[in-house]
Amino acid sequence: MKGKLYIVATPIGNLEDITLRALKTLKEVDVIACEDTRVTRKLLSKYDIEKPLVSYHEHNEQQKARELISLLESGKNIAVVSDSGTPGISDPGYRIVTLASQKGIEVIPVPGPCAAIAALSVSGLPTARFAFFGFLPKSAKKRKEFLESIREYPETLVFYESPNRILETLKDIIEVLGDRNISISRELTKVFEESLKGKASCVLETLRQRQSIKGEITVVVEGKHHEETDLGQEVERELKECREKGLSLKEAVQTVSKELGISKNLVYRKALTVWQKQSRA
Template sequence: MSIHVQKSFGGQHEVGTLYLVGTPIGNLEDMTFRAVRTLKEADLIAAEDTRQTRKLLTHYDIQTRLVSYHEHNKQASGPELIRLLQEGKSIALVSDAGLPAISDPGADLVALAAAEAIPVVPVPGANAALSALIVSGLSTERFAFVGFPPRDKKPLGEWLDHCGKLEETIILYESPHRLGRTLSAMLEAWGDRRIAMVRELTKRHEEVARGMISECLARLEEHPPLGEYCLVVEGRKPGSGEGAEDAWWAQLDLEAHVSYYEATYGRKEAIKKVANDRGVPKRDVYNAVNR
């Protein structure tokens, strides 16, 4: 595979350009002059939700033709958009809100364009994950964006195992009807950590709830979740074992700890998870519970 170097500006391109245009995450004023100009000058705007995007285009009097590109039609729509780009058309890609290609099918279109040496140019704008991070009060030195947690129990358990080992600040999205379950699973797997629950960013009811996971769970009992949430969670403290002193399993002996996981994962996998929790070799756990 030979390297391809894109020069976004200057020179003549034989093909069109794919622009990734950031759009507001709530407040329509969070639209850059460059984003408006790009949407007006593009030959085509590809949108995840055309109804939502049309509101934005109407607000800024943008008349550019609008087409649909989303998770359910990307297999057919993607190659067609690439064909238009190869013919020299310029296309502006937008998501429902924020930056396209982050936890949405825009990433697939970018990959197709890059594979065909079609220029892909970012037009930066608002982003929910980074906006939540900078108001969280948690460390911004190193962070990991992990998208939406899995819905099913086993994949969620594996996700918690992986993310629980991260020392950087963790940023994720969650829907209101799964928020309580996710926070409870975090508390059980990671112990109590500092967290910021952020919702309605840039909107009239913008809210940032900062505290421990347990405190945020208690708040949800009195204030049921409304709207999509961005969660910013403290990473594992450097040098600590996988379980902190206040972890959910701290008062369990090894046999009880293994039994907890065994009901769901089987004994072999349970021993592995206990070893990960406690930061000890699997062999030590195995020998201790099989005497």
């Protein structure tokens, strides 16, 4: 008889956030697959749980997934945990779930903490529809390209970012998405937990004044509003008028940006489209 695979959510900071069902599952399985055995051992020690641990992280996930599947097929029950939060959500886990499903092995979720959901719940931004993107690209160029690809999304946007890149990412958000309302949650459930809310420019200015920024960060950004579409149409109309008056692209961008009080970068992107269309006409 095949064993069962349990996907167990663990605390994202405060060890008391683990569920009773998660503790019961961890006590009863035969093996626990985890990212960092030191981190998981700390959690297990707090609740007097002793189980064999298998290291299962992004660098050995493919190989270990096959080994764990063999154990499951031999009848062993296995729990997969990450260092914090829910396995598979920007953490190792999906490969073994996929393999287990293909092999007819039962996969059981044991839900609990997730930084993305926790941050979204306190953001004050719409929660009926949202899109989660994990970590943004590290490269500035790729990050801007990615943000451009989701600029039209009406859903609330959620992603993770490191404290080392958060200032640059906020600048990119303002440049590409505009100065939207955002919420940044840092050190969730820990002693120095903090959520900063407001326009992206205001949050950026607050963080710029700090000597250092610590802790993993969850960024929540409001989606694109219909009013923004209307504004885009207004920008396009103004740019066309400027072109008809004989203004250069640069002059038109400066004029429209000043008249409408919006970012030159946003106007410039629209101007490129207008100029290209007019050139082909």
